[in-house]
Amino acid sequence: MSSQLNIYIDQGTDFRLTVELFDDDDLDLPIANYSFFGDLKKIYSTKRAAEFEFEKSENDITLLLSADITSQLTPGKYQYDVMMRKPTGELSKIVDGLAFVISTITEV
DSSP states (O other): OOEEOOEEEETTSOEEEEEEOSOGGGTTSOGGGOEEEEEEESSTTSOOSEEOEEEEOSSEEEEEEOHHHHTTSOSEEEEEEEEEEOTTSOEEEEEEEEEEEEOOOOOO
């Protein structure tokens, strides 16, 4: 069962969110061999608005969206989720929720 987490994304800025996957006791898991996938959609049945990139560390991952990508998102409510594929092929959802894209006032 996945965790639920609502996130806020500032339009036109770099977005980073770190998600802890395992307790410190599980640090011997080879996270480098795991694959991660994540999409952002207006609603589940529409086409993808953005695809997350990922950075991996010992027991967590960081979801990334560049400023170029967030600047193309229309402010409002989206849905997202993140899937994890183990080297065995087992696929599981690790986090999902609502993503709120917030307008940015300052132009850079």
